[in-house]
């Protein structure tokens with residue numbers, strides 16, 4: 143099974159950025175642990191601060207190249223109709239993920255442009271949100 147994690151803007155700064163909200167671990171070190179927890183899953187990782195690059199990666203992976211996508215679109219979650227359209231266009235199931243509980247934060251973060259085109263949403267469990275999304279994908283993907 144092949145799963146692609148796509149992280150959006152500012153998530154390259156995990157571990158450094160607002161640690162009270164996002165924690166003090168960088169994503170690369172978390173990813174190592176995640177990969178060792180799921181040796182049977184081939185976990186690809188892509189991060190970009192650019193909306194178009196995220197869309198390009200959704201197109202590239204979303205037609206059979208990967209079995210499932212875990213997407214933390216960062217702030218684009220709340221603004222990007224273009225990312226929502228890309229998710230709607232592809233075949234691969236996409237799980238929307240957030241490290242923080244966006245519903246317990248500022249009102250502008252309560253609205254997601256992408257939830258309605260994602261298979262499900264996981265938010266608020268810190269970096270463990272990614273593992274929970276992989277767990278969900280392993281249940282819904284039947285190879």
Ligand code: DQA
Pocket residue numbers: 151152153214215216217218219239240241242243244251
């Ligand atoms: C986030 C929540 C977003 O509101 C924010 O813009 C992010 C990270 C999260 O993982 O909690 O960049 O997606």
